[in-house]
Amino acid sequence: MLQQRTIKTITRAVGVGLHSGQRVELTLRPAQPDTGIVFRRVDLPEPVDIPISAEAVTDTRMASTIGTGGAKVHTVEHLMSAIAGLGLDNLYVDITAEEVPILDGSSASFVFLLQSAGIALQKAPKRFIRVTRPVEVREGEGQNLKWARFEPYHGFKLRFEIDFAHPAVDSTGQCVEFDMGADNYTRDIARARTFGFTKDVEMLRSHGLALGGGLDNAIVMDDYKVLNSDGLRYDDEFAKHKILDAIGDLYLIGKPLLAAYSAFRSGHGMNNQLLRALLAQPDAWEVVSFDSERQAPRGFAQPALAW
Numbered sequence: 001m002l003q004q005r006t007i008k009t010i011t012r013a014v015g016v017g018l019h020s021g022q023r024v025e026l027t028l029r030p031a032q033p034d035t036g037i038v039f040r041r042v043d044l045p046e047p048v049d050i051p052i053s054a055e056a057v058t059d060t061r062m063a064s065t066i067g068t069g070g071a072k073v074h075t076v077e078h079l080m081s082a083i084a085g086l087g088l089d090n091l092y093v094d095i096t097a098e099e100v101p102i103l104d105g106s107s108a109s110f111v112f113l114l115q116s117a118g119i120a121l122q123k124a125p126k127r128f129i130r131v132t133r134p135v136e137v138r139e140g141e142g143q144n145l146k147w148a149r150f151e152p153y154h155g156f157k158l159r160f161e162i163d164f165a166h167p168a169v170d171s172t173g174q175c176v177e178f179d180m181g182a183d184n185y186t187r188d189i190a191r192a193r194t195f196g197f198t199k200d201v202e203m204l205r206s207h208g209l210a211l212g213g214g215l216d217n218a219i220v221m222d223d224y225k226v227l228n229s230d231g232l233r234y235d236d237e238f239a240k241h242k243i244l245d246a247i248g249d250l251y252l253i254g255k256p257l258l259a260a261y262s263a264f265r266s267g268h269g270m271n272n273q274l275l276r277a278l279l280a281q282p283d284a285w286e287v288v289s290f291d292s293e294r295q296a297p298r299g300f301a302q303p304a305l306a307w
């Protein structure tokens with residue numbers, strides 16, 4: 001049987017929120033089988049649980065925000081990406097503010113934290129959402145066209161194309177493909193940082209956003225070049241970060257997907273629309289588990305450290 005996974009021990013991190021600039025403590029705790037991923041705001045007078053789901057996503061303007069009632073957690077996508085990349089099914093994420101710490105702007109620190117805690121196999125079948133026919137969302141035309149799509153696939157792979165008319169991005173690969181079963185999340189994707197432009201940073205700050213952002217947690221560009229003195233971590237770091245974001249955004253559906261995802265200029269909003277479009281068509285997906293590891297898609301049966 002392909003089993004569910006959690007972590008072996010409690011682990012903690014402290015950082016600042018990208019947008020709020022607020023100090024925040026994060027505590028990751030093991031959870032029982034079939035708990036799923038549950039964020040818990042432990043700073044509120046009564047702790048509030050926010051289980052992840054496509055419907056729990058309440059805002060996607062700068063990052064993916066989940067919420068229930070008045071309680072929210074912003075910028076969940078990089079942590080969710082690490083959780084998906086390591087194949088974890090059950091986890092409590094206790095948080096002391098309304099935004100996940102940005103750390104180095106990628107998911108590498110979260111991967112390190114989770115791996116240090118150790119991965120535990122649990123006595124319950126791992127359940128996947130298998131896409132059984134194509135589902136697509138599309139918006140705009142010409143210069144403004146963007147789309148995202150699921151197609152059936154025995155595994156999970158992503159293809160993301162960006163289209164930035166910027167000298168520093170133009171010279172890098174604008175299209176990246178990544179297969180969770182064949183490639184290595186930790187090595188190939190996790191280190192890709194979020195990116196932004198100085199002119200946007202000024203605008204965002206005037207609106208009280210990006211207050212915790214800087215060269216130590218983002219790739220920052222002016223009109224011509226990358227300003228970080230160390231340059232890029234991958235030749236195609238921009239497109240890879242969009243894959244990292246998509247892995248996190250899509251895992252908000254609550255179970256690992258068996259699908260081929262492809263996207264052109266998509267973002268947090270469209271990724272969530274795609275999940276909702278899928279769920280709205282019950283004949284386009286089914287929940288499956290695997291009695292034998294041999295039937296499972298390549299890469300999913302191995303211990304998470306292999307990724």
Ligand SMILES: [Zn+2]
Pocket residue numbers: 077078194241245
């Ligand atoms: Zn991101």
